[in-house]
Amino acid sequence: MENQGRSERSNAHLQKEPSPKVPLPKSFLDFLALNGLSPSVYDEIDNLPRYIRLKPGSETLLADVEAELGCKLENVNWLPGFFAIASQIQIARSKVYCEGKIYGIDAASGAAVTTLNVLPGDHILDLCAAPGAKLCMLAELLGSSGSLTGVDIAKSRLAACRTMLQKYALGGRCRLFVADGTTFSLLPLGTCTENQPVMESENGDCRGKKDVYQEWSSRVPWSERRKSKDTNRIQLNVTSKANTCELIFYGKHSGVIGLRKEQLFQTGKEEANDGGYDKVLVDAECTHDGSVKHILKFEDWGWDTLQRRLLNSERIGSVTQLQLQLLTNGFRLLKVGGSLVYSTCSCRLLPLNSLTVAQNEDVVEQFLSNNHSAELQDIRAAEGWPCRSGRIPRTIRFDTCTSRTSGLFIAKIVKLF
Numbered sequence: 001m002e003n004q005g006r007s008e009r010s011n012a013h014l015q016k017e018p019s020p021k022v023p024l025p026k027s028f029l030d031f032l033a034l035n036g037l038s039p040s041v042y043d044e045i046d047n048l049p050r051y052i053r054l055k056p057g058s059e060t061l062l063a064d065v066e067a068e069l070g071c072k073l074e075n076v077n078w079l080p081g082f083f084a085i086a087s088q089i090q091i092a093r094s095k096v097y098c099e100g101k102i103y104g105i106d107a108a109s110g111a112a113v114t115t116l117n118v119l120p121g122d123h124i125l126d127l128c129a130a131p132g133a134k135l136c137m138l139a140e141l142l143g144s145s146g147s148l149t150g151v152d153i154a155k156s157r158l159a160a161c162r163t164m165l166q167k168y169a170l171g172g173r174c175r176l177f178v179a180d181g182t183t184f185s186l187l188p189l190g191t192c193t194e195n196q197p198v199m200e201s202e203n204g205d206c207r208g209k210k211d212v213y214q215e216w217s218s219r220v221p222w223s224e225r226r227k228s229k230d231t232n233r234i235q236l237n238v239t240s241k242a243n244t245c246e247l248i249f250y251g252k253h254s255g256v257i258g259l260r261k262e263q264l265f266q267t268g269k270e271e272a273n274d275g276g277y278d279k280v281l282v283d284a285e286c287t288h289d290g291s292v293k294h295i296l297k298f299e300d301w302g303w304d305t306l307q308r309r310l311l312n313s314e315r316i317g318s319v320t321q322l323q324l325q326l327l328t329n330g331f332r333l334l335k336v337g338g339s340l341v342y343s344t345c346s347c348r349l350l351p352l353n354s355l356t357v358a359q360n361e362d363v364v365e366q367f368l369s370n371n372h373s374a375e376l377q378d379i380r381a382a383e384g385w386p387c388r389s390g391r392i393p394r395t396i397r398f399d400t401c402t403s404r405t406s407g408l409f410i411a412k413i414v415k416l417f
Helices: 002-016 026-034 039-046 059-069 107-115 133-142 155-167 222-232 292-296 303-311 313-332 354-359 361-370 380-384
Strands: 050-054 082-085 102-104 123-126 147-152 174-178 233-236 243-250 277-283 334-344 374-376 395-398 408-415
Touching: 026 039, 050 059, 050 107, 082 107, 102 133, 107 133, 107 277, 107 334, 107 380, 107 395, 107 408, 123 133, 133 147, 133 155, 133 277, 147 155, 155 174, 155 243, 277 313, 313 334, 313 354, 313 361, 354 361, 361 374, 361 408
Parallel strands: 123 147, 123 277, 147 174, 277 334
Antiparallel strands: 050 082, 050 102, 174 243, 233 243, 334 408, 374 408, 395 408
């Protein structure tokens, strides 16, 4: 009876909600009502700040950045390196942006990366790397040791990640693979002792060696790209279906240069354990309904696209299955003692509703029930963050009202054995 009364009060509250200022289509309004969500949150877009991050080493340019953007940068005191600016400020054409001194990344996304607690020498896997802001922050934190592997199933989106890494000069220790994150199986090179570079001379020159990776260049002749296309695409028989994996970028210090193709594409078909990644980020594909700015992009993309991507019941069911598969495979590639962060931007205000719980807490609980070596870990940094607890202990949620960020769910999982 208590739950019924609470539900009735919630529904009454929704009925009293004024119509949103944003012209949302009726199908989406019906969808929100069905899931117990208020449409008024989409009116918060003008009040939400925009977040930027200064590339390390650019701190002395703070005054120059403020002068060029024409606004004061408000330090985000709970997240080092982040600043808030008014939502209407455009950064894309600014000199500091074009020169790679700043980039846009939501503070909640920065919190997800911070939760990983990246340490020098870590081998990191970003299993859903596009569009690339979190990948850049991971590369920043990694510094001059360790390695970073970015994976995404969409080549065009991963190519945008490559552009970002080059623009911000952060790709030295990175390698990027176009692959299905649910079946990706390449281990970090630093853990494979048999993967020693094939060198022709003492100075590390491997020119003249066939099937050996040279220094990466975007200016590869068309004939050479055509010739190497098949050798760069390796069939990984991880499950019952074959999965293609294509290397589209590698940095000078990523460990790829000097390797033969067969050395690079060594797979871990079972649990990675000691040979796996130290840290894994699974910022999984989701319905994005917790990201106000993302939903409002459909004004330009077309509301029929929203109908196809979000409101389709079959689509929502397949998304939760995909999320569980991504989480499971990311954990498989994690070494014992390593940490994995699972996050989605399908995260809304409390009280929680079926849509957001299904993609977050339900996925985590189902995963934990199937993996006895996995344990939820406290997110210690969150003690000073403007976030709420999730439905299950040790998980957290960011939302537009509490955090003044996009919605984001975060869970941190450690591999015990």
